[in-house]
Amino acid sequence: MGEKLKIAVMGASGRMGRMLIDTILDSDKADLIGVTERPGHDWIGHDLGEALGRPPMGVPVYGDPLDLIVKAQAIIDFTTPEATLAHAALTAQARCIHVIGTTGFSDQDIAALDAAARHATIIRAGNMSLGVNLLTRLAQQVAAALDEDFDIEIVEAHHKHKVDAPSGTALMLGEAAAAGRGIELASHSDRGRDGITGARTDGHIGFSAIRGGDIVGEHDVIFAGAGERIVLRHVASDRAIFARGALKAALWGQGKGPGHFSMASVLGLA
Ligand SMILES: NC(=O)C1=CN([C@@H]2O[C@H](COP(=O)(O)OP(=O)(O)OC[C@H]3O[C@@H](n4cnc5c(N)ncnc54)[C@H](OP(=O)(O)O)[C@@H]3O)[C@@H](O)[C@H]2O)C=CC1
Numbered sequence: 001m002g003e004k005l006k007i008a009v010m011g012a013s014g015r016m017g018r019m020l021i022d023t024i025l026d027s028d029k030a031d032l033i034g035v036t037e038r039p040g041h042d043w044i045g046h047d048l049g050e051a052l053g054r055p056p057m058g059v060p061v062y063g064d065p066l067d068l069i070v071k072a073q074a075i076i077d078f079t080t081p082e083a084t085l086a087h088a089a090l091t092a093q094a095r096c097i098h099v100i101g102t103t104g105f106s107d108q109d110i111a112a113l114d115a116a117a118r119h120a121t122i123i124r125a126g127n128m129s130l131g132v133n134l135l136t137r138l139a140q141q142v143a144a145a146l147d148e149d150f151d152i153e154i155v156e157a158h159h160k161h162k163v164d165a166p167s168g169t170a171l172m173l174g175e176a177a178a179a180g181r182g183i184e185l186a187s188h189s190d191r192g193r194d195g196i197t198g199a200r201t202d203g204h205i206g207f208s209a210i211r212g213g214d215i216v217g218e219h220d221v222i223f224a225g226a227g228e229r230i231v232l233r234h235v236a237s238d239r240a241i242f243a244r245g246a247l248k249a250a251l252w253g254q255g256k257g258p259g260h261f262s263m264a265s266v267l268g269l270a
């Protein structure tokens with residue numbers, strides 16, 4: 001077997017950070033060489049095993065991402081838009097693989113990631129699971145088959161700690177449905193209805209968000225017509241699906257060279 005890919009995880013103590021750590025430790029194709037946390041975090045300077053209350057692992061927790069990125073072949077990043085943009089400037093310098101699961105980017109942020117991808121191998125998706133990436137294809141096909149008599153609504157539900165809405169997944173599904181219809185999502189979105197909104201505009205794609213408890217992630221794409229309704233649904237019950245997808249993306253990125261890739265490319269769905 002060839003050399004294992006040297007991977008770093010950013011934001012190690014987060015919900016996804018912890019899941020990624022265990023997924024990489026279980027892999028025979030990757031080595032976890034270090035993790036980072038936000039400056040000031042009390043894990044910094046400790047061994048990751050100790051930080052997690054487990055036996056020592058020989059995996060350091062870094063406070064300065066540069067110290068780790070220069071040693072890594074790939075980083076996996078499920079943090080915040082601000083942190084991910086700072087990491088992208090460094091992965092561009094280091095010309096390494098940068099798997100981005102973070103959501104909530106502005107258009108300006110995406111332009112900055114595009115610029116970083118001139119040097120780094122960026123693989124980014126609002127959802128790294130096989131199921132959701134397949135669902136985007138189905139949503140595109142159904143949207144292409146139906147006309148504006150069918151109203152498209154995307155409903156998503158997540159845990160109470162999620163800070164961005166619509167979810168990255170909802171936006172991916174919206175983009176796919178818009179592509180199927182041959183329209184631009186930005187000028188055909190209805191978000192945040194409240195009060196006397198007026199009747200629904202034909203041809204628009206609506207978004208609604210539910211936040212509560214420990215919901216991992218649920219997405220419905222509804223095609224509502226007169227007298228009938230089609231619902232495409234994905235339910236995530238375990239964050240391991242996202243971590244496995246992210247590891248698959250990092251391994252896929254080896255030898256690909258610079259670019260801004262999607263999970264659809266990794267999964268052969270592009
Ligand atoms: N694409 C996908 O498949 C998925 C994407 N996500 C996305 O991933 C992101 C993270 O989600 P989740 O794990 O639930 O969130 P958490 O808040 O649990 O985790 C984020 C982690 O990043 C840390 N962090 C913040 N700033 C920095 C920094 N500058 N350097 C290093 N670490 C930092 C946070 O530390 P602290 O808390 O101390 O600030 C925290 O530990 C979200 O944008 C979410 O939408 C989530 C699941 C799947």
Ligand SMILES: O=C(O)C1=N[C@H](C(=O)O)C[C@H](O)C1
Binds near residue numbers: 103158162170218
């Ligand atoms: O914050 C989360 O938890 C999730 N975020 C992603 C999103 O914004 O769609 C993916 C998944 O739904 C979980």
